Amino acid sequence: MISATNITMQYPIPKRYVEYLTQPFQTNYFKALKKINIEIQSGDRIAFLGVNGAGKTTFLKIIGGLLYPSSGSLCINGIDTQKQNLKARKRVGFVLNEERSFYWRLTGKKNLLFFGALDNIKGEELHKKVEELLRMVGLEDSKDKIFAGYSSGMKQRLAIARGLLSNPDILILDEPTRTLDPLSAEVIGTIISERIHNKKERTLLIATHSLSEAQILCNKICFMKKGQIIDYSSIKSIISEYGTLENYYKKMMNDEMVLDKVQQKIVLQ
Numbered sequence: 001m002i003s004a005t006n007i008t009m010q011y012p013i014p015k016r017y018v019e020y021l022t023q024p025f026q027t028n029y030f031k032a033l034k035k036i037n038i039e040i041q042s043g044d045r046i047a048f049l050g051v052n053g054a055g056k057t058t059f060l061k062i063i064g065g066l067l068y069p070s071s072g073s074l075c076i077n078g079i080d081t082q083k084q085n086l087k088a089r090k091r092v093g094f095v096l097n098e099e100r101s102f103y104w105r106l107t108g109k110k111n112l113l114f115f116g117a118l119d120n121i122k123g124e125e126l127h128k129k130v131e132e133l134l135r136m137v138g139l140e141d142s143k144d145k146i147f148a149g150y151s152s153g154m155k156q157r158l159a160i161a162r163g164l165l166s167n168p169d170i171l172i173l174d175e176p177t178r179t180l181d182p183l184s185a186e187v188i189g190t191i192i193s194e195r196i197h198n199k200k201e202r203t204l205l206i207a208t209h210s211l212s213e214a215q216i217l218c219n220k221i222c223f224m225k226k227g228q229i230i231d232y233s234s235i236k237s238i239i240s241e242y243g244t245l246e247n248y249y250k251k252m253m254n255d256e257m258v259l260d261k262v263q264q265k266i267v268l269q
């Protein structure tokens with residue numbers, strides 16, 4: 001179980017920008033997360049939705065132990081990610097949507113061997129694990145190609161394999177199909193639903209802007225707005241109330257637009 005209690009995240013604003021802000025907005029910090037409280041049950045598959053800048057990636061990085069919150073606590077199966085960071089991080093695999101962290105001149109297989117060794121997996125066990133993961137993500141025939149020669153879809157599949165090296169209970173995927181064409185996106189979706197979730201009752205946390213991806217891969221929605229969770233519901237209950245995820249999303253967005261207009265009016269008057 002993942003348990004977040006009063007998680008707040010403040011990013012520093014560089015001094016040179018602060019002087020352009022007018023009172024009452026003049027502050028040295030930007031609050032990206034505001035008192036987040038949530039309990040996520042093991043085995044749940046949750047889509048994090050919300051507009052750009054809502055705080056999804058920041059919150060997922062805190063769950064993954066890649067960022068420490070400014071205040072509050074985050075526990076994974078009772079392990080506090082700040083007090084026992086390494087132990088908690090072992091339970092979580094993180095698939096970021098960026099390629100820079102791989103070694104471009106190494107083959108896909110050698111990249112996985114390198115990251116596996118960093119995870120302290122050794123010898124025969126490491127080789128077996130890497131071969132198994134390459135098969136799982138359908139890269140067994142391209143494992144000896146250098147990473148630079150991979151397509152975006154192949155790079156993303158390798159990133160998923162890397163996220164699974166430590167056999168984590170929780171897999172976090174940040175916009176896993178953002179840069180992919182529809183067919184490559186479908187392949188990733190199939191890998192996630194048929195080979196990753198089904199294999200082990202893994203908890204999946206997926207930040208996405210694709211409602212169809214959310215509906216196919218997940219059973220719950222966590223809707224974020226301006227650093228807060230404004231809704232956490234099962235997709236079943238959303239569909240029975242709103243008919244479609246699109247209607248639900250529009251309702252959430254309309255509320256936001258109405259709120260923004262009200263705030264604009266207040267500022268303008």
Ligand SMILES: Nc1ncnc2c1ncn2[C@@H]1O[C@H](COP(=O)(O)OP(=O)(O)OP(=O)(O)O)[C@@H](O)[C@H]1O
Binds near residue numbers: 030
């Ligand atoms: N390292 C950072 N330093 C300063 N501000 C940051 C940093 N990272 C994120 N932010 C700010 O925090 C807010 C939340 O960002 P975050 O990336 O978590 O949102 P998001 O919901 O994942 O957005 P997107 O859908 O665009 O990925 C944004 O306003 C962003 O500009």
